[in-house]
Amino acid sequence: MIPNLMESIIVPAVKAQASRRQFLIGAFATSTGLAVGYHLLSASPAAASETATVSDTHAFSPYVTIDVDGKVTVLSSQFEMGQGSYNGIATLVAEELEADWSTIDVKGAAGDVKAYGNVAFGGALQGTGGSTSMLTSWDRYRRAGAATRVMLVAAASAEWGVPAAEITVENGILSHPSGKSGGFGMFAAKAATMPVPVEVTLKQPNEWKRIGNAGLKRFDSARKANGTEQYTIDVKLPGMLTAVMIHPPLFGAKVKSFDASAARAIKGVVDVVEIPRGIAIVGENMWVALKGREVVTVEWDESAAEKRGTPALMSMYRDLAAKPPAAIARKDGDVESAFAAAAKVIEASFEFPYLAHAPMEPLNSVSRMNADGTLEIWGGHQFPDTYQALAGEIAGIAPGKVILHVMKTGGSFGRRAVFDGDVVVESVHVAKALGFRAPVKVQWTRENDMRGGRYRPAYAHSLKAGIDENGKLVAWSNHVVGQSIVSNTAFAGMVQNGVDPTSIEGANNLPYAIPNQVVGLTTTEVGVPVLWWRSVGSTHTAFAAEAFLDEVAEAAGKDPVEFRLSMLEPESRHAIVLKLAAEKAGWDKPVPEGRFRGVAVAESFGSVVAHIAEVSRTEDGHIKVERIVSAVDCGLAINPDQVRSQVEGGIGFGLGAILGEEITLTDGQVDQGNFDLYTPLRIDAMPMVEVHILASANSPSGIGEPGVPPVGPAVANAAYKALGKRIRIMPFAKSLNV
Incomplete structure (x- = not known):
């Protein structure tokens, strides 16, 4: 939910690939065993000690504990809300620790920003968002697992009187060629007295057993299935x-x-x-x-209450969108001259309503x-x-x-x-x-939750494109109108020169080679509380851009996939995922009778996702989404099955939003209170989904949110072929009057 541009407001120099010198490691004995953790320095590493002693336990909270029964508990800096962060972090620790997967548990940790500060946020605060859980955990939790293993080996070496180099660790068991062996619990207490390793050697990818293992099941699946998992x-x-x-x-x-x-x-x-x-x-x-x-x-x-209703607010937005923007987020080339010289100019406007988060647990x-x-x-x-x-x-x-x-x-x-x-x-x-x-x-009751504000803001977009006599896109303009999410919050510093980047992310960084383009923003003052919503700005910017791009391709007489590829570097991530999705969907083959296809591709939270949607036309003049074929580049897939699940979940979440969800107001009062009027996707409307994950050696990027942005425009583009009508006002039910 929190945008990937958080780093621009805190410590821009801090990236996911922190050096070993940026961490202090420490360990201490607990009443039942061993605790190991890292201290992420907020100051310059050069200003800190190179090592930490066992007595320096106050400086950090542990990441890994092992009790005398051999149970391994990972203390997660990241909050688990169904996205699988606990499972991913457990995988990182278990891989380097060589733990028995059946002994792993994960608990949420808090109260020490120096230990748990999110690397993607510059380490300045602990927080879960922006699909950064694996990015912030990738290095330090592997190192915590590796350090714990080294200390257990040292304890076994001392206990058995054998060289540490002769001891192997596998699936929670330490072994020596002499026949000596023992589980983690046997050595946990003694390991806490061992010297803390300043340097640890991490496994090479060819040594991984759990990272990237598509068959590794979530450690918490059973208790979720049997109802024993505990929530607030x-x-x-x-x-x-x-x-x-x-x-x-x-x-x-x-x-x-x-x-x-x-x-x-x-x-x-x-x-x-x-x-x-x-x-x-x-x-x-x-x-x-x-x-x-x-x-x-x-x-x-x-x-002092907000008393305007949805019709008045959206009328204001439309009027503002038709005027020059209050701020410019991006301007390349000579846009005005390019439009004047264009052989054909296409224009369109889009409207997006307020959306509730509507989690299952209020x-x-x-x-x-x-x-x-x-x-x-x-x-x-x-x-x-x-x-x-x-x-x-x-x-x-x-x-x-x-x-x-x-x-x-x-x-x-x-x-x-x-x-x-x-x-x-x-x-x-x-x-x-x-x-x-x-x-x-x-x-809170559902009604408290639905009417409690903090919605995805409502937006209006006014777009314009110019193509030359050869059908090349030479000019592009997008004026975005909507509320700021970060103004008057701790992230207000993100607003620069009147531009809230959460309003225009996904619009001001289009991957296409368009020589002349401008992105403008007009921020409105409305008393409806707003907040980041799964995939934040890209929820509307990707829809407007990718749906409008199909209109431009049609005006240019071009195939939508080929039109996009013609503006992308052949080996770019966008081009690769787009070609993979098209290949797997059979884009170059005749579509089955009664089916219609649409395409969209978008980057968000460091990942690139392309969707090919296949729809059919219903008797009541609506559409049914039959199939989504997705290709995703999210860097290294730590848990491929979880990546697939997140893309599938993002597709369902995004479909619900574009097909029927909206928060409306009458004289300032929210109309929807429960799922009778606010209608997330029902199970019978969920399409068949195929997810294809690109192999990558790059560090993990986001996956909880990137599946959402492209699904709306892909379906809208397919719906146009099915119904002969462009859908520009969300949700679809409103545009199609059904």
């Missing part, structure tokens, strides 16, 4: 109370007064309290809290103040450092006394990556209003 919604603490929220019906409104007397009379309702974000009804359980919520009356101060958080003055918080901590600081401020304690339990989460798609703490802040506020006398879980 499952947290139950002794004496815990449950709170449900009443939020303002209009964005920007505030509580003027409320009457909770009827609610307080209901047995099991403990209290009704006002917090900065609304009214919380606190009960012994969620059911009674919901019953209490039904009888609370609130008077709202709407003087937002929630649990807070408990302990007798020792520490505050524990259970939740989906996508930006843990921020939540730790905010919670400490509310509770009146130092951030270091806030203990975060990083729970697995049933989806996020960017929704939990907020800088005001959102539901985490709510749980602390409610617990504080109760005098911290009991643990409190704040659990």
Whole structure:
């Protein structure tokens, strides 16, 4: 969700390939075994010590622990919300450690930015987003696994009185030609007393057994299948109370007064309290809290609220898109002269609605103040450092006394990556209003979640293209209109010269050789809260560019695939994935009767994905997506099966958005509250999907999001062939009036 241009706002010099000198390694004995970790330096490596001692344990948190039973626990800096980051990080550690895969577990870690800072964000904060989990983990978690193995070998060498070089490690067992052998647990405690290796040698690709292994199954599949996996919604603490929220019906409104007397009379309702974000009804359980919520009356101060509806907002956007942009994000060549000299000029406009993240698990958080003055918080901590600081401020304690339990989460798609703490802040506020006398879980309902804002912004695009007498694209213009995601946030520094890069990413870096092009941006001021949404700016920019490009190809009399290839370097990543997708889809062969094909290719989060969509026409004048053939270059595929799953999931997610999803407002109030009116893709609408992964020796790039951007335009381009109508207003259901 968070864009891949984060590095431009923090420490641009820090890349994924950090040198060994950028890490300090350390280890210490635990009550049951060994813990090993790295310290990612935020200062210059030259200013730090070259080595770390066993006593230097305060400087880092461990990445790997091994107990006396041989269980290997990986402490992940990355948040698991279904994208498979835990599995990928476990693979990196297990590969270098030579662990038994059946003994691996992964837990979320937080509270030490020096240890867990995201490399892609310059190491300045811990965060999961922008499809950077494998990028930030690739080096340090392999090194942690390798260092742990070296220390276990050293322990076995000392125990057995044999040279370390004669000891082999495989599948969790240390062995010596003499016949001596033992599991990790046997040597864990002794290993903690061994010298910490300053340098470790990582395996070569030809030695890998787990990295790149398409047959390696996720370590957590069984407990997800049998229902034993624990999420925040499952947290139950002794004496815990449950709170449900009443939020303002209009964005920007505030509580003027409320009457909770009827609610307080209901047995099991403990209290009704006002917090900065609304009214919380606190009960012994969620059911009674919901019953209490039904009888609370609130008077709202709407003087500062956003009261415009969708028709008024989109009318404003259309008017702005027709005018010159307020800022220029890119300008190459002499665009005006190129248009004037063009043999043919094509124009089109596109509109995109607000979109909700709609994760399966609505937002929630649990807070408990302990007798020792520490505050524990259970939740989906996508930006843990921020939540730790905010919670400490509310509770009146130092951030270091806030203990975060990083729970697995049933989806996020960017929704939990907020800088005001959102539901985490709510749980602390409610617990504080109760005098911290009991643990409190704040659990949002689906309606809270759907109407809670933080949407993918609405956008309008105005595009124009010029082609010469030979059908060559010589001029291109795109004016983007929409809200800024990062303004007035911790990432506000990303806005340069009036350009929020999250609004135009994917538009200002088209891979095509167009000699004259301009990308403009007009940022609107609207009171609807917005946030990054899976694949961020590319959700709309890729659609507008790739759908319009098909219109240009038609005007030029060119095949859509050949037209794109003619503007790409033959050996570029875009050209290679496009050719692979076309080949696997049989683009050069006649399409089956009743089927129609469309194509799109897009780069996002360091990866390039091409989709070929195959659709059929339904009797009601709509289309059914029958098949998607995808080719992806995401660098080295650590878990090929997971890469495939993420592309498949991204296709389903993107299809739901373009076919039927939209958040609309009437006089400022959100119309949709549940999945009856907000309609993600249903299972019977999911097409057959084929995913082809390019072999690559490059470092891993993003995969959680790049499957989303090209699916919309590929389907739209196929739909044009099926219906004879260009789809430029999202969702399709609105454009096709079905």
